[in-house]
Structure formats: C-alpha cells, structure tokens
Amino acid sequence: MNSLFASQPTTVFETMSALARAHDAVNLGQGFPDDPGPLDVREKAAEAVLNGWNQYPPMMGAPELRRAVAAHYRDWQGLDLDPEAEVMITSGATEAIAGALLALIEPGDEVVLFQPLYDAYLPLVLRAGGVPRLVRLVPPHWSLTEEALAQAFSPRTRLVLFNNPHNPTGRVFGREELERLARFCTRSDAVLVSDEVWEHVIFDGREHLSVLALPGMRERAVKIGSAGKIFGMTGWKVGFVCAAPALMRALSKAHQFLTFTTPPALQHAVAYGLAKERGWFLSTRAGLQRSRDRLAAGLASIGFNVLPSAGTYFLNVDLAPLHPAPRGGDPRDEAFCRTLVERFGVAAIPVSAFYAEEAVDTVIRFCFAKADSTLDRAVERLEAVSRTAFV
Numbered sequence: 163m164n165s166l167f168a169s170q171p172t173t174v175f176e177t178m179s180a181l182a183r184a185h186d187a188v189n190l191g192q193g194f195p196d197d198p199g200p201l202d203v204r205e206k207a208a209e210a211v212l213n214g215w216n217q218y219p220p221m222m223g224a225p226e227l228r229r230a231v232a233a234h235y236r237d238w239q240g241l242d243l244d245p246e247a248e249v250m251i252t253s254g255a256t257e258a259i260a261g262a263l264l265a266l267i268e269p270g271d272e273v274v275l276f277q278p279l280y281d282a283y284l285p286l287v288l289r290a291g292g293v294p295r296l297v298r299l300v301p302p303h304w305s306l307t308e309e310a311l312a313q314a315f316s317p318r319t320r321l322v323l324f325n326n327p328h329n330p331t332g333r334v335f336g337r338e339e340l341e342r343l344a345r346f347c348t349r350s351d352a353v354l355v356s357d358e359v360w361e362h363v364i365f366d367g368r369e370h371l372s373v374l375a376l377p378g379m380r381e382r383a384v385k386i387g388s389a390g391k392i393f394g395m396t397g398w399k400v401g402f403v404c405a406a407p408a409l410m411r412a413l414s415k416a417h418q419f420l421t422f423t424t425p426p427a428l429q430h431a432v433a434y435g436l437a438k439e440r441g442w443f444l445s446t447r448a449g450l451q452r453s454r455d456r457l458a459a460g461l462a463s464i465g466f467n468v469l470p471s472a473g474t475y476f477l478n479v480d481l482a483p484l485h486p487a488p489r490g491g492d493p494r495d496e497a498f499c500r501t502l503v504e505r506f507g508v509a510a511i512p513v514s515a516f517y518a519e520e521a522v523d524t525v526i527r528f529c530f531a532k533a534d535s536t537l538d539r540a541v542e543r544l545e546a547v548s549r550t551a552f553v
C-alpha cells in the first residue's frame with residue numbers, strides 16, 4: 163500500500179457529517195446547500211439522460227460546453243479563451259487539481275501552498291512528489307503579505323496552488339494581493355494553479371478577478387472552475403480547466419488517464435446553465451448573501467465573534483474571546499466542535515483541520531448555504547452554548 167494514503171484519516175467533512183447524522187444535528191459542517199439547484203438545469207440533464215447520447219463524449223469535453231465556458235468567462239471576467247485549445251472539462255475541480263499536479267511537477271519540485279488549505283491539496287502535492295512550502299495565513303485578515311511570500315518562494319518553486327475566493331476563510335483576495343503573488347510566480351518561473359470554484363459566490367458587489375487576467379499570467383496560470391459550485395449542486399462534479407495551449411497539452415494527458423471524460427448529460431445541462439441570464443447569477447448571490455447575514459447576525463447576537471466573509475458558503479467565528487482558556491489535549495476548535503455536535507446538536511468544521519503545521523485552533527467554520535429555518539434552528543441551539551460554562 164502507499165503509506166501516504168494508507169495513513170490518511172477520513173476527511174473532516176465526512177467525519178463531521180457522520181457525527182451530525184448520529185446526533186441528529188443541524189449540519190452546518192460540510193459545505194452543500196439545502197436547495198436542490200435550479201429546476202431548468204436539472205430538467206436539461208434529465209432530458210439528456212433520456213433522449214441524449216450517453217456514450218463517451220470527447221475526452222476534452224463536449225464542444226458545446228467548452229464553447230459555453232469560454233463565452234461565460236468572456237462575459238463575466240473579460241477573459242479571451244479559445245474553447246478548442248484552452249478549455250477542458252473534468253470530473254469536478256478535485257480531478258482538475260490532481261491532474262494539474264501530476265502533469266506539471268516533477269518529484270522534488272517545490273510547491274507553494276496557503277494554510278489554512280483545502281484538505282485534498284497537501285496529500286495530492288505529496289503524492290505527485292512535490293515538496294510543500296507553506297504560507298501561513300492568520301485571522302482576522304488572512305492577508306497575503308510580501309514577507310510571508312518571500313519566505314515560501316525560492317528559485318526551486320515550480321508550482322503554486324492557490325484558492326480564491328478562499329475556503330475555509332471566506333476571503334476574496336483583491337488585485338493588490340493577486341498582483342503581489344503573480345510577481346513572485348514570475349520571478350521564480352512557477353506555474354500558478356488557481357482553484358476559483360467559488361468565483362460566483364462572492365458578496366457585497368464584489369467582482370471576481372481571475373489569475374488569468376493578471377499581468378504576465380496568461381501563459382503561466384491554470385484556472386479551475388466548477389459547475390457544482392456555480393449551480394449549487396455539489397454532487398455533479400463537472401469542472402473546467404482553462405490554460406494556455408502549452409500547459410493544456412500536458413494537463414490533457416493527465417486527464418485522459420484519470421477519468422478520461424465526464425457524464426455527457428451533465429455537460430449538456432451545464433452548457434445550458436452557463437448561458438443563463440445575468441440576473442439569475444446575481445439573484446443567487448443575493449440569496450446567499452442574505453443567508454450569510456442571517457447567520458452572522460444570529461451568531462453575533464448570542465456572543466460569537468463573527469469574522470467577515472466576502473465569498474464562499476462559509477463564515478467563521480473566532481472562539482478566542484468566548485472561550486479563552488485552552489482545553490489541553492485536542493486542539494481547542496476540534497474539542498469545541500465535538501461538544502457542539504454531541505451536546506448542542508449543531509455540526510461545524512474546526513479550521514485547525516486545514517493546517518498542516520502551526521495550526522490556528524480558535525476558529526470554526528459554519529456553512530450558511532441553508533434555508534432560513536435551518537439557520538434559525540442552529541442559532542437557537544447555539545444560544546445554550548453562550549450560557550454554558552464550556553471550557
């Protein structure tokens with residue numbers, strides 16, 4: 163067996179969802195919406211399963227979807243992508259990330275990553291033979307500073323695995339930080355792989371800035387998107403990879419031996435969905451923003467220190483002011499989350515699970531992509547926490 167995978171624990175999302183089921187808890191842990199997703203997009207998929215072609219679609223993706231991805235990013239992000247040479251469809255963003263690492267690094271190459279990091283990143287980098295260099299982001303601002311980047315980058319940096327908007331922090335990195343990162347990539351001659359799956363889940367009038375639009379990055383960046391996140395149907399696993407032709411040639415070789423292709427009916431429905439009118443995307447954002455505000459207000463009213471969330475399905479609370487005393491043993495946030503789910507019936511995710519070293523252990527993540535009634539039920543249950551001598 164491969165020791166890296168054989169020794170991996172079950173993911174924190176799976177663990178917390180199982181605990182939520184066992185304790186009949188409100189599950190604000192794993193990030194998925196209550197809502198079943200847009201009916202017209204689901205109907206397109208159903209229709210395509212019944213009446214359409216269910217054999218292998220082209221390896222690079224259905225041509226109509228590749229064209230729809232290029233058109234969508236032209237309209238929304240001002241990108242100029244050739245659907246034939248610069249867009250590929252994968253079975254979800256996780257496949258795209260795994261494929262990018264397999265295709266773009268050689269064993270021993272240094273890879274820069276940002277903590278807190280999405281749980282799949284580090285094992286995939288290590289399995290591909292990469293040597294991780296971690297940039298540590300800390301609350302409440304989670305900023306990408308010149309000093310932190312300077313410590314992680316070296317002339318041996320070959321790839322950077324970045325995520326914006328950022329899960330779990332809910333940060334949206336703006337132009338200044340992105341250009342700073344781009345300068346470091348150019349200086350080290352590194353490829354920037356950017357997981358932008360939350361690009362449409364941004365709030366307060368923000369606009370997504372893709373790394374492909376940054377000066378000097380068009381030829382050295384890989385942009386990864388996800389229909390599952392855009393349409394709030396996380397089980398669909400339809401991802402998009404966009405990169406200049408030279409990079410795409412290598413990326414497509416990894417994809418052809420990982421999954422080769424992605425269910426055609428879903429590709430057909432996603433092509434339809436990406437062309438939906440602007441208003442649909444904006445009202446979906448507005449709905450999620452209302453949910454964010456509802457949960458934030460509820461948590462603040464019962465004494466939690468809520469950190470800002472500019473994007474994603476997530477907001478974080480910093481426990482430090484509420485429960486200043488360390489518990490000893492398990493990381494503080496993990497112990498807190500376990501008690502929350504077992505005694506108070508609410509599941510959340512401890513953010514220390516997203517650190518490989520020097521974990522911040524006072525922050526916990528809640529998913530707000532839920533019905534008002536679900537959020538209200540969670541807040542009601544959590545009210546008891548602030549009245550309990552907890553630690």
Ligand code: GLN
Pocket residue numbers: 173175176191192193194329
């Ligand atoms: N992206 C989801 C989250 O952050 C989890 C996906 C998974 O369970 N692997 O909650």
